[in-house]
Amino acid sequence: MESLVVPIFVLDARCRVVVWNRACERLTGVPANEVLGSSDAWRSFYKHPRPTLADLVVQGRTAELSALYDDHQRLCDDEGNLSAQSWCDMPRAGRRRYLAVDVSPIHSEDGTLVAVVETLRDMTAEKQAQIALEQLATxxxxxxxxxxxxxxxxxxxxxxxxxxxxxxxxxxxxxxxxxxxxxxxxxxxxxxxxxxxxxxxxxxxxxxxxxxxxxxxxxxxxxxxxxxxxxxxxxxxxxxxxxxxxxxxxxxxxxxxxxxxxxxxxxxxxxxxxxxxxxxxxxxxxxxxxxxxxxxxxxxxxxxxxxxxxx
Structure with missing residues (x-):
C-alpha cells in the first residue's frame, strides 16, 4: 500500500488509522506520523467534525450516506463495499477538492470486521468541467x-x-x-x-x-x-x-x-x-x-x- 500511487488509508475496528500511504500524504498534506493511531482521520478532509466513508462502515452508519455525500452506490452484493463522491475542504492542503472514495471492509474468518480500506481519487478537474458544461447549458x-x-x-x-x-x-x-x-x-x-x-x-x-x-x-x-x-x-x-x-x-x-x-x-x-x-x-x-x-x-x-x- 505504501508504494501505490493511489491514496489509501485504513481504519481498524475502532476507527483508528493503521495505514496512511505516501500518496495520501501528498493528497491531504498531512504526514502519516500525525495521523497514525488517531481516530480522527476526518480532520485531514474537513474543517468540522464529519465521519469519513470508512468511519461510517466501521460504525454501521451507512444509512447516513445520502445526507453526507452527493452521490453514492454499493459496489457489489456486500453492502460494506461502497463508493461515494463529495467536496472536501482539505484544510492542510489549502484547497477544496472533489474526491471519489471507495471502501472495502476486511473480515476475519469468523466474519468479524477487522478493518476498512478507503481509496481516494481526486476528481476535481472532472467535476469543475461538468459544472462548466452545466452552466453553459443553462x-x-x-x-x-x-x-x-x-x-x-x-x-x-x-x-x-x-x-x-x-x-x-x-x-x-x-x-x-x-x-x-x-x-x-x-x-x-x-x-x-x-x-x-x-x-x-x-x-x-x-x-x-x-x-x-x-x-x-x-x-x-x-x-x-x-x-x-x-x-x-x-x-x-x-x-x-x-x-x-x-x-x-x-x-x-x-x-x-x-x-x-x-x-x-x-x-x-x-x-x-x-x-x-x-x-x-x-x-x-x-x-x-x-x-x-x-x-x-x-x-x-x-x-x-x-x-x-x-x-
Whole structure:
C-alpha cells in the first residue's frame, strides 16, 4: 500500500488509522506520523467534525450516506463495499477538492470486521468541467443570467406548481429602451457592457425563488412564483427605478439616460391554459408600455383575461 500511487488509508475496528500511504500524504498534506493511531482521520478532509466513508462502515452508519455525500452506490452484493463522491475542504492542503472514495471492509474468518480500506481519487478537474458544461447549458454567456432554455424549463415547472397549488404566477418582460441607438453610439462592446449593468440591476431585485433570464437580445424575463399582480407591479417599479439610477447616458437619443420598459402579467393557471399565453400577455403589456412613451410599466391580469393598464 505504501508504494501505490493511489491514496489509501485504513481504519481498524475502532476507527483508528493503521495505514496512511505516501500518496495520501501528498493528497491531504498531512504526514502519516500525525495521523497514525488517531481516530480522527476526518480532520485531514474537513474543517468540522464529519465521519469519513470508512468511519461510517466501521460504525454501521451507512444509512447516513445520502445526507453526507452527493452521490453514492454499493459496489457489489456486500453492502460494506461502497463508493461515494463529495467536496472536501482539505484544510492542510489549502484547497477544496472533489474526491471519489471507495471502501472495502476486511473480515476475519469468523466474519468479524477487522478493518476498512478507503481509496481516494481526486476528481476535481472532472467535476469543475461538468459544472462548466452545466452552466453553459443553462446560463447566458454575456450576463451570467439564466438563458432562454433555463427560462423555458423553469416557467413550465412553475406553471405546473401554480396549477397544483392554485397560486398566481407572474411574469415580467423587461426591454431596454432605444437600445439600437445605444449600440450605434457606443458599438457592440459598449452595448454588451450596458446589458451587463442592467442584468445586475434586475438580478438585485429578485427573491430567492424568482428567476431572471436573458430572453433574447436586449430583453430580459423575470418569473415571479406565487406573486399577485400588485406584487409584480412593485417589483417591476423597483427594477425600472434601479436601471434609471444607473445613469447610463445614451448619446444616441440626446441627453437621455438608459431606461427600460416593462410588461407585467399575472395568471391564475387553469388546466386548459399554458405558459405561452402568459408570455403573450406580458409581451402585449410591454408593447403598450413602449407605445405610451417608454420608461414605464404595462400591467395585465390574465385571469379571463381582464383589462390592462399602462403606468
Amino acid at each position: 446560463r447566458d454567456g454575456l450576463t451570467g443570467l439564466a438563458n432562454r432554455r433555463c427560462f423555458d424549463d423553469t416557467l413550465h415547472a412553475e406553471w405546473q406548481r401554480a396549477l397544483r397549488q392554485g397560486q398566481p404566477l407572474s411574469l415580467l418582460m423587461v426591454d431596454v429602451d432605444n437600445f439600437k441607438q445605444y449600440n450605434d453610439a457606443y458599438g457592440h462592446v459598449g452595448g454588451d457592457a450596458c446589458l451587463q449593468r442592467i442584468a445586475g440591476a434586475v438580478a438585485n431585485e429578485m427573491r430567492a425563488n424568482d428567476l431572471v433570464a436573458r430572453y433574447g437580445g436586449e430583453e430580459f424575463a423575470v418569473i415571479l412564483p406565487n406573486q399577485a399582480l400588485k406584487g409584480a407591479a412593485i417589483v417591476a417599479e423597483r427594477i425600472r427605478c434601479r436601471v434609471e439610477q444607473l445613469r447610463l447616458p445614451n448619446l444616441g437619443v440626446g441627453n437621455q439616460c438608459v431606461t427600460v420598459s416593462i410588461g407585467a402579467a399575472t395568471v391564475l393557471a387553469a388546466p386548459d391554459t399554458d405558459p405561452a399565453g402568459l408570455i403573450a400577455t406580458a409581451d402585449a403589456a410591454l408593447y403598450r408600455a413602449k407605445h405610451m412613451g417608454r420608461n414605464r410599466i404595462g400591467l395585465t391580469l390574465d385571469a379571463a383575461p381582464a383589462a390592462a393598464a399602462g403606468l
